[in-house]
Structure formats: structure tokens, C-alpha cells
Amino acid sequence: MNSIYVETNDKRYPIYFAHDFDGLGKAVEENGLLGRKLCIISDSNVSSIYGEKVKKALEDYFESIFVYTFNAGEKSKNLNTISDFYEFFLENHIDRKTVVAALGGGVCGDMAGFAAATYLRGIKFIQIPTTLLAQVDSSVGGKVGVDFKNSKNIIGAFYQPEFVYINTQTLDTLPEREFNAGMAEVIKYGPIYSHEFTEYIVNNKKSVAQRDKHALEHIIKKCCEIKAEVVSKDEKEGGLREILNFGHTIGHAIETKMDFSLLHGECVALGMNAVFEICLKRNTVNENEYKELKELLEYFKLPLNISSIMPDEVYSQMFLDKKVKNNQLSFVLLEKYGKPFSTTQVNKDEIYSALNAVLR
Secondary structure, X not given: OEEEEEEOOOOEEEEEEEOOOOOHHHHHHHOOOOOOEEEEEEEXXXXXXXXXHHHXXXXXXXXXXXXXXXXXXXXXXXXXXHHHHHHHHHHOOOOOOOEEEEEEOHHHHHHHHHHHHHHHHOOOEEEEEOOHHHHHHHOOOOEEEEEEOOXXXXXXXXXXXXXXXXXXXXXXHOOHHHHHHHHHHHHHHHHHHOHHHHHHHHHOHHHHHOOOHHHHHHHHHHHHHHHHHHHHHOOOOOOHHHHHHOOHHHHHHHHHHOOOOOOHHHHHHHHHHHHHHXXXXXXXXXXXXXHHHHHHHHHOOOOOOEOOOOXXXXXXXXXXXXXXXXXXXXXXXXXXXXXXXXXXXXXXXXXXXXXXXXXX
């Protein structure tokens, strides 16, 4: 298996890249997890497709395996579902030697990781992401948590997995809308890292859309390398890691106000479009760079604007974001393409101009 490593001050762990689940047992063995109990947490969409395959791949490596399935979707990402996890843990005598495996997309990984971080003051967990968004973003870096009331991911922790196991073949069964939503997070890495990566996506967009395994492995691995580099330098978002929130301040607010009827990646696409509006007016990106972004988003059927909510609603919602600093909104902007920075120095007129560009 190909692998890269995430290194933080306290931990070093691998991200494995494979085309099946056959190497899962070896990953368990390499990371010293043999002979324990395993609790697989999965959602109702993924469990029916991959639950038994993963269980079978790991049955010779664990003392016993339990599986808990919850209802798929962002609306399950709350403390009530976490409470259900805890009850299942207690009923099955999950102890400190048990490993939790998150088998699914970003919602599953965030919640399973949060439950693992908080149960018995922390038990080991592994990430087995099955969606593009989870493989390129949420499964890497140790951000875990849940939504609460009107705030996305407002309750959470930084809790690193023992390893991440990416089986790119799971993308074969991913619905097109989910795949395209994941591409928003892929596209995000270009503006915050290098135009060279954007050029690769542009030049290979047809292969990516057709889910060619070589093109997919390239972009997934590159995204993970970028995120691993950022997380290794700033595990707990003290500065540099904030660049990974590009498009998310406005995106999260839209996602919440739309009552999660839009997918996370679709809202990130809207958020990026809004941020590019700000950068264009500040002359830190040019018309061609903006056009290229919009054409990429459109190619993967991602929204550039919506008309069902008002700018005032989104503006108010942004102040409930966890990234607000001293009651000031925090944005990731571009000094130039590939050179992002985090700032609270974005005035209300700039914000409303950006919102009006995408909410129409």
C-alpha cells in the first residue's frame, strides 16, 4: 500500500491508499491494534454496502467486532446520536482497549471520532472514509465534533486517529451528487496551495469525473499531502490551519440556513465563489483565475448561486460560526492565487457584495 504520514507534536500516523479493503488487517497489525475489541460505526447508506466487507476483512485481527448503524445525513450529526453511541458502548462493554472505526463519510468520521475522544476520556479510533469529501479532507487532521442548535461543528475536539485507510474503490458506489460535492473540497486546495494543482484538475477533469482510478488516486493523495503538511505545522488551528477553511465561513452559514438541504461541498462551492468576489475587487485574483474557478465548479455541477435565502439571514448566521474572533467574522482570502491568509479585516460592504453575488 502507498502511504504518507501526518506528524503532530504528539503523534505520527499513516494515511494508507488502496483499491480494496484487503490491507486493513495489515494496517491494524502495523499500528499495534491486534487482539482488541472493535466497534464499527457506520451510517445507513454505507453499512449496507461495505459493513460486512470491512467486518470480514478485520475479523481475524480483533477479539470481537460490534457494528452500530445510524441514520445517514447531516441531521443526525447531533448530541442525541452521540448519546445513542454511548448507550451502545455501555451495552457492549466497550472499554479502554476497544478501537472505534469510522466507516463512512464526513458526518460519520466526525461523530465516531468525537465519541471516541470523549468516551472513557478517550479510546483509540481509525478512519475508513468512503466518500470523496472525507477522503480528501475530513478524515485527515483530527477535527471531530457535532452540530448544535444553529451552529455547525460548534461542539468538538482535536483527536487524531491511529490511521486513515482510504479505499478509492468505494467511490465507485458514491452517488454523483455526493461525488461532485467532494470535488468542491478538492478544488479548494488549488487557490490555497498552488495553481499547478488547479491546472491538473482542469486538464484531467474528464478523467476525474469518469472516476478513473489513476486520476482519482493522484488528486486524493495530493490533497492529503497538502492537508498533512498544514496539520503537521498547526494541529489545533492556531494560525496556518485556518487556510483550510477557504470558502467555509459563508459556506457553513448557507448550509445551516438551508437546513442542510444542500450538501456541505455545495455550500463550500458557494462560499468560494463569494470569497473570489472579494478577492477580485481587491485585485488579488484576476478575471481569468475567477473564470477558471467558476468553470471548474460548473463542470462538476456545483452551484455558483442560489435564490432561496436572503443575505441578511446568512450574515447573521455567520456570527454563530466557531471561527468568529472577538465578535469579528474571520475569512480566508488570497494575497494572490496559491497564497492564502486569514483575516478579520473584511468590512460589511465587502461581505454584502459577496453575498449578493451568490444569493440571487
